[in-house]
Amino acid sequence: MSTDYGHDLLFGTFVTPTNHPAHQAVEQAVVADEAGLDLVTFQDHPYVAKFHDTWTLMAYAAARTSRVRLAANVHNLPLRPPAVLARAAASLDLLSGGRVELGLGAGGFWDGVGAMGGPRRTPGESIEALDEAIQIIRGIWDTESRGGVSVRGRHYDVHGARRGPAPAHPIGIWVGAYKPRILRLVGRAADGWLPSLAYLQGGVSDLTEMNRRIDDAAEAAGRRPTDVRRLLNIGGRFAAQRGGFLQGPPAQWAEELAEVALTYGTSGFVLASDDTTTTQTFAAEVAPAVRELVAAARAS
Amino acid sequence: MPSYGHTLRFGVEVRAPAAAPGVVVEAAVLAEQLGADLVLLPEGEDEGGLDAWSLATWTAGRTTTAHVGATRLDPLARPASTLARAAASLQLLSGERALLSLAAGEDPRRLVAAEETVAVLRAMQDTSQPRAPLRGTHQHLDGAEPGPALDREVPVWLHGSHEKAAALAGRVADGWMVDLAELSDERDQAQELARLTAALDSAATGAGRDPREVRRAAVLRADDPLDTDGLVALAVDHGISVLVLPVDGAAGLTARDRYLLERIAPTVRERVEDALPPGTLTDRPVRRADVRARRRPGIAYDEVPESLAGATVEPGDSAFARVRSTYLRGGDPGLVLRPGTVGEVVEAVGFARSHRHLPLGIRSGGHGISGRSTNDGGLVIDVGRLDDITVLDEAARLVRIGPGARWRDVATALQPHGWALSSGDYGGVGVGGLATAGGIGFLGRAHGLTIDHVRAVEMVLADGSLVRASATEHPELFWAVRGAGANFGIAVAFEFQVDQVGDVGWAQLAFQVDDAAAYLQAFGRVVAATPRRTTPFLILSRGVAHVMAMVDSSDPDEIVADLQPFAEIAPLVQQQVVVAPYAAVMNMFPESPHAGRGEPVSRSVLVREITPAFAAASADLIASGAAHWYQIRSVGGAVADVPADATAFAHRDAGFSLTVMGADAGRVDRWFDRVRAHAQGLYLSFESDPDPARVVEAFPPATLERLRRLKAELDPDNLFRDNFPIVHHGTRSAS
Structure with missing residues (x-):
C-alpha cells in the first residue's frame, strides 16, 4: 500500500537549544543554512534552565542565516500565549523574508509548566486549548x-483583539500529535503534522493508522488530506557498514527515507543533529538522493 | 537633585510598523554606527506593529556594540517566567547587551503586574537562592528552576510618565523611562520632572535602596528642538542619564536624528562632564541593595580599583554561581577579581595587599587541588581572561601563552603547526597552575614536564612589580617558578619552547584485575622496559584497571610494539587504540561549569619504582574502599634528563607519580600512610594536605632552603600562601 500527498520534500535538523556554549545552537543553524537544508528546528522547554528560550534563539538564528526556514519543534503552548506567539511569528516571518513556520504542541511536562506559573491541563483540556489557540493565531x-479577533474559549478568552501583523507568507501551523483526538484536530485545523519516530511504538508502520485519522478528519471538515503536510522527526547514525534503520551509509538512509516518503506520504524529514558533519552529510548525500528516488517513483 | 553618577548615554527608540521591517532594522543598525549606545524597540501600540521581542533579538543579531532592548512590554501579556528565560537568552546571545523595559501604565492592574514581573525576573536570575514560590495576582512562580546563571543580570526598567511608575521604579527597578511628551507641557517640564524624580528617590530610599541604583531615561519629544542647553539641563538638573530619541521606523533615521547622534550628543556629553565635579560620572556598577546585603565582612568593596570594578564578582551577583566553586572544591569567596590586563593584575595584587587578613586564591583554570583558588569569605584573583596564545618565533617554536588559557586551547592552537606542549591529562586545566608546579602529562616521558619547556615567565610579585624571569633575567626566580611558582607571585605570561609532535598513538585499555598488587608490580616492570616515547597512566580500582597511554609515534608497528606488553599483564576486557592529534586527546572531554562541593582529599607520592611493598600497601588501600581514585602516572624518560637542581621540581629520579583521592581524610590517611612509607617525595599539585610535614616531601632540603631564601626576599609578608605554602608559621617568612 502506498500513500503520497504530493508535497515537495523538506529536509531539516532538530537542534538541542543548549545555552552553554551560548552560540552552539545558532552555529548549528548556520551549518544547516550553509549546507542547503530547508529547515532548522528547536525544541521548546521553557522550564529547563540549560536551554535557550526557543523564540529568542529562533529570532537570533534567523538574523544570522539567509535561506533556511526556522520552526520550533514544537512550542509549549501553555507557556506561550497564542496572541503573543502569533504576532511574534508574523513579525519574525516579515523580518526573515518568509522563513518562519509555527510548530505547536498541546503541552506536556506539566510539573515544569506548573513550576513556571503556567496552567496544568488534562490531556483533553490541552487539546481543547490548542484548538482555541489555533483559532486565535489564525485570527491575528x-x-x-x-x-x-474574538475567541471566547474555556482556556483563552480573546475579545476584540486587534489583528496583525500579517505574516510575509502563509505560515504553516505544524502540530506534534499522536493520540486520536489530537490527530483529528490536526486533520481539521493544522497545516502540518510533526511526530517523532522515537515515540511511535510500532515504528514507521504506525503512520498508516495515524495518517488515516488525519485524512478522515480533514475530509469531515471539508478539507483535503493534502492540506496537511506530514513531517517526521528522525534520529540515526552514519556508519560505513549497513545496519538497522538509519544506521548505515548515506545511500542506505536515502533508500529508507524514500521508502517512508512513498509508503506513508511523509514529505519532511527532520534529523536530530547537533553535529556539523552529520548535518552536512544529511544535506549533501541523503536529501538529494531521497529527492531523486521519490521523483523517479512519482514519475513512473 | 543632581547627577546620580551614571555616565551619559544616547539611544534611539524605533517605533516598528509591520509595513517596513527592513527600514526599522536599517535604522537601528545605522543608529549604532552613528554612536547610539542603546537601540530600543517598543511594543507596538500601533495597529499591527512588529513584536518588540522578536525585533530586538533580530536587531541584536545584526548589531555588535549597542545595548538592545525591548521596551514598553505589557506585563499582562506574557508569563514573566518565560520572559526571564528570553531575557537571559538575549543576554547570552548578544554578548551582554540585553535590556528590557516594562510598561507600568496608570492602569493599576498593569502596575501590579509590572511589580510582580520584576520579582519573577529577579528570582529567575538568582541561582543562589532556594526556589521560593511567588504567587501574585497576575504572575506566578511555583518552584521553577532558576537560571541560566548570567555574568551580568539583564537590567529591568519600568516605563511610565507618572508618579506611581516612578515610585515603583524607585522601589524595584534598575531604570525608569519617562516620555517627556507625556508631561503636562513643555514649560512645566522641569517642575514635573523634579516631582517625579523626587517620588522615585524617596521610594528608593524608603525601600532601603540607594537612588543611584536606578538609571533615569527620558524619551525626547518628537518635535523637540534639540537645543543643547535643554539636554544638558536634563542630565545636570534632573540626573537623566539616558537620552532617547524617538525614531519613526517607517521613515528610518531622519536628518534630524543623525544630527542629534553625530553632532549634538558629543557636545552634550562634554558639557555635562564639565558641569559636574570631576569624577562624578563613572561606569562603576551600582549594585542593588539586596546584592550589597550579601557582602562579606572585611572587604573594602567600594574601593575596588575602577579598572577592575566592571568585571568583579560579588556574592550577590548573578555571575557568582559560576565563579564561586572550582572543579573539585566548593567555595564561597567574598570577592572575585577578574583582571583582563597585566596592569589590572598589578592593581588586583595591590588590593589583595590591603586585605592580608583574608585568604587569597589565585585561579587560572580552577582545577587546582593544592591551589586554593576558592575560599570562604576571602579574595580570589582569577586570571582566566589572560588567555592569549601567540607564536613568537616559528623557527624556534617559541610560543607566548597567558595563564588563563586552557590546555585544550593550547593544544588546538599548536596543532596546525605540527606542535604540542606536554600538559596534564585533562584539557580543561588552566596553564598558570600547571606551568608553575610541574605538569606531569601524556608526553612526559617523551618530552619532559611542562615546566621543562618554559623559557621565560612574566610575573607580578607581592609588591606589585612586574618582572621577567628567564635563564638570564632573575634566574633565581626563574628556577623557583618552575616547581613552586605559586609562592612567589602571579604569572601573567609564559614563553614556552614547544615540541614537534605529529599524530600520536592513543590507547585506552581496560583489564580485569584479580590481584591488584601483582598487577601493579607487572605494570611497573613493563613501564620500565617501555621506550620513552610511550607514557602510560593507570587508574586502578577494585577488580578493574584502566590504562591510558600515549605513544609519540604515528607508526602502527611502533604503537603496537609498545602496547603489546601491557595487553599481556592481565585479561583485557576492553581496548581502543587510535592514531590522532594530541589536540584530539586534550579535547576529549567538553568543558562543563565548575560546581565542586566541599574540600577535596588528595594525596600524592613520587616513587622511583613500584616495589613489592609499595604494591602491597597500594592493594590494601584499594581494597579498603577508603579511596575512590587511585591513579599512577609514569614519569622518567625526558623528565629525568633534567638535573635535580635545575628547577624547584627536584624529584627528577621519580619513575611514577601516584595520586589518591577519597572522601574522608582520616580514613584515607589510615591506609595511605603505609603507602607513603615507601615514597621518595611528592608532587605538590596533587597534595591537598596542609600539614607542613608535606613541604619537606615536596622539596628536598637544599631546594627548600633556597626557596625560602628567595621567598623572604620577594614575599616577606607571605601574601601568596594559599597554594602549597613553603612558609607556614606566623605571617612573615623566616629568613
Whole structure:
C-alpha cells in the first residue's frame, strides 16, 4: 500500500537549544543554512534552565542565516500565549523574508509548566486549548477580515483583539500529535503534522493508522488530506557498514527515507543533529538522493 | 537633585510598523554606527506593529556594540517566567547587551503586574537562592528552576510618565523611562520632572535602596528642538542619564536624528562632564541593595580599583554561581577579581595587599587541588581572561601563552603547526597552575614536564612589580617558578619552547584485575622496559584497571610494539587504540561549569619504582574502599634528563607519580600512610594536605632552603600562601 500527498520534500535538523556554549545552537543553524537544508528546528522547554528560550534563539538564528526556514519543534503552548506567539511569528516571518513556520504542541511536562506559573491541563483540556489557540493565531494573522479577533474559549478568552501583523507568507501551523483526538484536530485545523519516530511504538508502520485519522478528519471538515503536510522527526547514525534503520551509509538512509516518503506520504524529514558533519552529510548525500528516488517513483 | 553618577548615554527608540521591517532594522543598525549606545524597540501600540521581542533579538543579531532592548512590554501579556528565560537568552546571545523595559501604565492592574514581573525576573536570575514560590495576582512562580546563571543580570526598567511608575521604579527597578511628551507641557517640564524624580528617590530610599541604583531615561519629544542647553539641563538638573530619541521606523533615521547622534550628543556629553565635579560620572556598577546585603565582612568593596570594578564578582551577583566553586572544591569567596590586563593584575595584587587578613586564591583554570583558588569569605584573583596564545618565533617554536588559557586551547592552537606542549591529562586545566608546579602529562616521558619547556615567565610579585624571569633575567626566580611558582607571585605570561609532535598513538585499555598488587608490580616492570616515547597512566580500582597511554609515534608497528606488553599483564576486557592529534586527546572531554562541593582529599607520592611493598600497601588501600581514585602516572624518560637542581621540581629520579583521592581524610590517611612509607617525595599539585610535614616531601632540603631564601626576599609578608605554602608559621617568612 502506498500513500503520497504530493508535497515537495523538506529536509531539516532538530537542534538541542543548549545555552552553554551560548552560540552552539545558532552555529548549528548556520551549518544547516550553509549546507542547503530547508529547515532548522528547536525544541521548546521553557522550564529547563540549560536551554535557550526557543523564540529568542529562533529570532537570533534567523538574523544570522539567509535561506533556511526556522520552526520550533514544537512550542509549549501553555507557556506561550497564542496572541503573543502569533504576532511574534508574523513579525519574525516579515523580518526573515518568509522563513518562519509555527510548530505547536498541546503541552506536556506539566510539573515544569506548573513550576513556571503556567496552567496544568488534562490531556483533553490541552487539546481543547490548542484548538482555541489555533483559532486565535489564525485570527491575528488574518488582517483581511474586519473587526477584532474574538475567541471566547474555556482556556483563552480573546475579545476584540486587534489583528496583525500579517505574516510575509502563509505560515504553516505544524502540530506534534499522536493520540486520536489530537490527530483529528490536526486533520481539521493544522497545516502540518510533526511526530517523532522515537515515540511511535510500532515504528514507521504506525503512520498508516495515524495518517488515516488525519485524512478522515480533514475530509469531515471539508478539507483535503493534502492540506496537511506530514513531517517526521528522525534520529540515526552514519556508519560505513549497513545496519538497522538509519544506521548505515548515506545511500542506505536515502533508500529508507524514500521508502517512508512513498509508503506513508511523509514529505519532511527532520534529523536530530547537533553535529556539523552529520548535518552536512544529511544535506549533501541523503536529501538529494531521497529527492531523486521519490521523483523517479512519482514519475513512473 | 543632581547627577546620580551614571555616565551619559544616547539611544534611539524605533517605533516598528509591520509595513517596513527592513527600514526599522536599517535604522537601528545605522543608529549604532552613528554612536547610539542603546537601540530600543517598543511594543507596538500601533495597529499591527512588529513584536518588540522578536525585533530586538533580530536587531541584536545584526548589531555588535549597542545595548538592545525591548521596551514598553505589557506585563499582562506574557508569563514573566518565560520572559526571564528570553531575557537571559538575549543576554547570552548578544554578548551582554540585553535590556528590557516594562510598561507600568496608570492602569493599576498593569502596575501590579509590572511589580510582580520584576520579582519573577529577579528570582529567575538568582541561582543562589532556594526556589521560593511567588504567587501574585497576575504572575506566578511555583518552584521553577532558576537560571541560566548570567555574568551580568539583564537590567529591568519600568516605563511610565507618572508618579506611581516612578515610585515603583524607585522601589524595584534598575531604570525608569519617562516620555517627556507625556508631561503636562513643555514649560512645566522641569517642575514635573523634579516631582517625579523626587517620588522615585524617596521610594528608593524608603525601600532601603540607594537612588543611584536606578538609571533615569527620558524619551525626547518628537518635535523637540534639540537645543543643547535643554539636554544638558536634563542630565545636570534632573540626573537623566539616558537620552532617547524617538525614531519613526517607517521613515528610518531622519536628518534630524543623525544630527542629534553625530553632532549634538558629543557636545552634550562634554558639557555635562564639565558641569559636574570631576569624577562624578563613572561606569562603576551600582549594585542593588539586596546584592550589597550579601557582602562579606572585611572587604573594602567600594574601593575596588575602577579598572577592575566592571568585571568583579560579588556574592550577590548573578555571575557568582559560576565563579564561586572550582572543579573539585566548593567555595564561597567574598570577592572575585577578574583582571583582563597585566596592569589590572598589578592593581588586583595591590588590593589583595590591603586585605592580608583574608585568604587569597589565585585561579587560572580552577582545577587546582593544592591551589586554593576558592575560599570562604576571602579574595580570589582569577586570571582566566589572560588567555592569549601567540607564536613568537616559528623557527624556534617559541610560543607566548597567558595563564588563563586552557590546555585544550593550547593544544588546538599548536596543532596546525605540527606542535604540542606536554600538559596534564585533562584539557580543561588552566596553564598558570600547571606551568608553575610541574605538569606531569601524556608526553612526559617523551618530552619532559611542562615546566621543562618554559623559557621565560612574566610575573607580578607581592609588591606589585612586574618582572621577567628567564635563564638570564632573575634566574633565581626563574628556577623557583618552575616547581613552586605559586609562592612567589602571579604569572601573567609564559614563553614556552614547544615540541614537534605529529599524530600520536592513543590507547585506552581496560583489564580485569584479580590481584591488584601483582598487577601493579607487572605494570611497573613493563613501564620500565617501555621506550620513552610511550607514557602510560593507570587508574586502578577494585577488580578493574584502566590504562591510558600515549605513544609519540604515528607508526602502527611502533604503537603496537609498545602496547603489546601491557595487553599481556592481565585479561583485557576492553581496548581502543587510535592514531590522532594530541589536540584530539586534550579535547576529549567538553568543558562543563565548575560546581565542586566541599574540600577535596588528595594525596600524592613520587616513587622511583613500584616495589613489592609499595604494591602491597597500594592493594590494601584499594581494597579498603577508603579511596575512590587511585591513579599512577609514569614519569622518567625526558623528565629525568633534567638535573635535580635545575628547577624547584627536584624529584627528577621519580619513575611514577601516584595520586589518591577519597572522601574522608582520616580514613584515607589510615591506609595511605603505609603507602607513603615507601615514597621518595611528592608532587605538590596533587597534595591537598596542609600539614607542613608535606613541604619537606615536596622539596628536598637544599631546594627548600633556597626557596625560602628567595621567598623572604620577594614575599616577606607571605601574601601568596594559599597554594602549597613553603612558609607556614606566623605571617612573615623566616629568613
